[in-house]
Amino acid sequence: MSNNTDSSFDLEERxxxxxxxxxxxxxxxxxxxxxxxxxxxxxxxxxxxxxxTGLLLARNVLPEPLKTxxxxxxxxxxxxxxxxxxSRMAIETKQSIHGIQIGRRELVFGTTxxxxxxxxxxxxxxxxxxxxxLYCYLMExxxxxxxxxxxxxxxxxxxxxxxxxTQRLAIGVLTG
Amino acid sequence: MVESxxxxxxxxxxxxxxxxxxxxLSIGIILGAIPGLGAVLGMAIVLPLxxxxxxxxxxILLVAIYSGALYGASISAILxxxxxxxxxxxxxxxxxxxxxxxxxxxxxxxxxxxSAIGGGLxxxxxxLLVPYLSRIVLAFxxxxxxxxxxxxxxxxxxxxxxxxxxxxxxxxxxxxxxxxIGIAPQTADVRFNLGSLLLYDGVNFVALAIxxxxxxxxxxxxxxxxxxVEDVELxxxxxxxxxxxxSRPFLTVKSGMIGMLVGAVPGIGGATANFFxxxxxxxxxxxxxxxxxxxxxxxxxxxxxxxGTVAGSLIPLLSFGIPGSAATAILLGGFIMHGxxxxxxxxxxxxxxxxxxxxxxxxxxxxxxxxGLVVIANYGPLINKLDTDLIxxxxxxxxxxxxxxxxxxxADLLTVLIFGILAYYMNRYGYSVIALVIGAVLSRIIETxxxxxxxxxxxxxxxxxxxxxxxxxxxAIVVFTFGPYLYPRIRNQLP
Numbered sequence: 054m055s056n057n058t059d060s061s062f063d064l065e066e067r068x069x070x071x072x073x074x075x076x077x078x079x080x081x082x083x084x085x086x087x088x089x090x091x092x093x094x095x096x097x098x099x100x101x102x103x104x105x106t107g108l109l110l111a112r113n114v115l116p117e118p119l120k121t122x123x124x125x126x127x128x129x130x131x132x133x134x135x136x137x138x139x140s141r142m143a144i145e146t147k148q149s150i151h152g153i154q155i156g157r158r159e160l161v162f163g164t165t166x167x168x169x170x171x172x173x174x175x176x177x178x179x180x181x182x183x184x185x186x187l188y189c190y191l192m193e194x195x196x197x198x199x200x201x202x203x204x205x206x207x208x209x210x211x212x213x214x215x216x217x218x219t220q221r222l223a224i225g226v227l228t229g
Numbered sequence: 230m231v232e233s234x235x236x237x238x239x240x241x242x243x244x245x246x247x248x249x250x251x252x253x254l255s256i257g258i259i260l261g262a263i264p265g266l267g268a269v270l271g272m273a274i275v276l277p278l279x280x281x282x283x284x285x286x287x288x289i290l291l292v293a294i295y296s297g298a299l300y301g302a303s304i305s306a307i308l309x310x311x312x313x314x315x316x317x318x319x320x321x322x323x324x325x326x327x328x329x330x331x332x333x334x335x336x337x338x339x340x341x342x343x344s345a346i347g348g349g350l351x352x353x354x355x356x357l358l359v360p361y362l363s364r365i366v367l368a369f370x371x372x373x374x375x376x377x378x379x380x381x382x383x384x385x386x387x388x389x390x391x392x393x394x395x396x397x398x399x400x401x402x403x404x405x406x407x408x409x410i411g412i413a414p415q416t417a418d419v420r421f422n423l424g425s426l427l428l429y430d431g432v433n434f435v436a437l438a439i440x441x442x443x444x445x446x447x448x449x450x451x452x453x454x455x456x457x458v459e460d461v462e463l464x465x466x467x468x469x470x471x472x473x474x475x476s477r478p479f480l481t482v483k484s485g486m487i488g489m490l491v492g493a494v495p496g497i498g499g500a501t502a503n504f505f506x507x508x509x510x511x512x513x514x515x516x517x518x519x520x521x522x523x524x525x526x527x528x529x530x531x532x533x534x535x536x537g538t539v540a541g542s543l544i545p546l547l548s549f550g551i552p553g554s555a556a557t558a559i560l561l562g563g564f565i566m567h568g569x570x571x572x573x574x575x576x577x578x579x580x581x582x583x584x585x586x587x588x589x590x591x592x593x594x595x596x597x598x599x600x601g602l603v604v605i606a607n608y609g610p611l612i613n614k615l616d617t618d619l620i621x622x623x624x625x626x627x628x629x630x631x632x633x634x635x636x637x638x639x640a641d642l643l644t645v646l647i648f649g650i651l652a653y654y655m656n657r658y659g660y661s662v663i664a665l666v667i668g669a670v671l672s673r674i675i676e677t678x679x680x681x682x683x684x685x686x687x688x689x690x691x692x693x694x695x696x697x698x699x700x701x702x703x704x705a706i707v708v709f710t711f712g713p714y715l716y717p718r719i720r721n722q723l724p
Contacts, residue, residue: 056403064655073399073403077403090680091416091420095420098402102399110583111398122395122714123395157478158452161625166445168625184626185622188622213631217277222634
């Protein structure tokens with residue numbers, strides 16, 4: 054968890070806020086295509102989002118009382134989310150793949166994106182064993198797990214397909 | 230009414246419903262026991278699988294996961310000093326101390342009995358409250374429901390955003406805004422769909438929840454390598470644990486009731502309840518020096534209260550469709566997916582559904598007791614030996630397949646990916662993921678009730694201060710929004 058004091062206003066957080074602001078700006082501009090309440094409702098919300106992202110992006114240059122409201126936590130009790138985050142072990146670990154150091158999170162993200170692309174092209178049912186094999190290989194799992202995991206996961210998707218009667222799980226844009 | 234109660238009870242006793250309760254509890258207990266997972270993840274990935282089920286079966290399965298996870302969280306709290314979820318954080322104080330004293334089995338038995346009694350009694354209390362809740366619900370019109378929704382989101386945003394009120398408001402507003410994509414509730418206008426048919430029906434709430442709670446969580450726990458724990462020796466006796474709880478009936482009931490009351494307030498869930506209850510147990514104890522060093526009363530207070538929050542959190546959900554936590558937001562998603570509308574209908578045409586849900590929780594608490602004493606007290610540590618590297622691909626596959634079967638729309642998979650990444654970064658920088666999800670699930674309710682209110686008043690905002698109830702809600706919003714900032718200043722100026 055990053056400590057958001059003035060000096061550590063992370064570049065990643067700026068991108069996060071900029072993304073939110075861009076979405077709000079889009080909805081604000083296009084809300085004028087709709088008459089009456091249908092346009093007013095998203096417009097009001099986009100203004101709230103734009104004001105909040107603006108305040109957070111400009112928090113280092115805000116006058117002191119406003120800065121306190123924007124950057125300081127209110128004096129309230131803690132909740133589920135606080136400790137859900139805190140109780141987790143968040144030590145960055147790297148996975149060595151054939152001598153190359155890769156973050157485990159990037160590995161999970163990369164394989165997930167790969168899984169989505171292969172699913173889109175060939176269907177989720179056929180992409181699942183490929184994803185599973187790749188994941189186990191990259192995570193350097195044992196040979197038994199590398200073989201068993203694709204079988205088990207494909208079986209899960211197959212059962213999913215049967216239970217929900219969704220044959221399209223086996224169809225992608227190239228195979229449909 | 231008696232007829233409805235009786236037919237609901239017999240419906241819940243049917244074999245297939247019992248099996249759904251057992252499946253849900255097992256999933257919940259396992260996910261609750263693994264630090265970093267929990268009820269929300271389980272409910273999110275199971276939700277699409279409930280498509281072929283009836284509304285009752287689906288939602289009984291979901292509440293069983295919810296209830297099971299609250300109990301399951303105590304297992305790792307007692308055995309490893311790491312709570313499965315924050316709702317069991319206070320259990321670590323005395324639960325882990327008991328494990329260190331060689332009384333792990335006793336502590337697990339205390340947790341099972343206290344959870345079952347606390348959860349069961351509060352659900353019974355809810356059963357008795359149902360006839361009165363319907364009268365309260367009828368007092369709420371469109372302006373009051375709109376204000377209550379805003380109050381709920383603000384509370385969650387305010388409390389769950391660890392760093393500022395603005396972040397909380399931003400998260401909630403963004404959640405509402407995202408769900409304005411697609412067909413508007415009042416007219417046939419299609420908003421912000423980028424001219425694509427894929428977004429014609431808007432962003433699917435279940436896909437959004439799967440992205441935020443399943444993929445987002447997997448990206449977060451990806452840093453944990455291998456098994457979560459070392460071996461734990463199971464010693465002590467189950468019988469002693471049962472006796473410890475039975476000999477403290479007042480504490481168990483009081484803690485359960487604290488949980489129920491705290492759980493009924495949007496934004497404040499099991500995490501707060503277990504600390505409230507623990508502090509109260511400590512305050513009222515005749516001999517408090519043993520608290521923190523393995524006092525069974527500490528485990529009872531924490532566990533009875535966190536399971537009591539289930540009954541409490543169902544009150545605003547069933548009555549107004551206002552979820553007070555991430556788990557109840559997913560449950561609301563389950564209601565909506567199966568065509569069940571919370572509100573007056575839950576106490577009228579859908580009264581049997583309401584009673585059945587309540588009875589399933591009572592039966593679920595009996596199963597928690599049996600599973601806890603027979604299975605967990607003897608084999609609990611095995612759950613904590615699950616390897617995160619193997620959990621991650623299972624969750625990802627279930628998330629992707631689950632999101633796709635919702636509407637066989639590729640846009641839903643993009644939704645999972647985008648909101649998974651968003652959740653990861655929002656968590657990283659202290660933005661409330663829960664506020665965004667609750668904003669999203671309440672978006673339609675807010676828009677519809679705001680539109681209806683303004684139509685009734687011919688555009689005048691004075692309708693929001695037109696009744697004592699709405700004035701109270703406006704005051705509550707103002708006090709809870711600005712109070713945390715103004716109170717310290719006022720306190721400092723007092724002599």
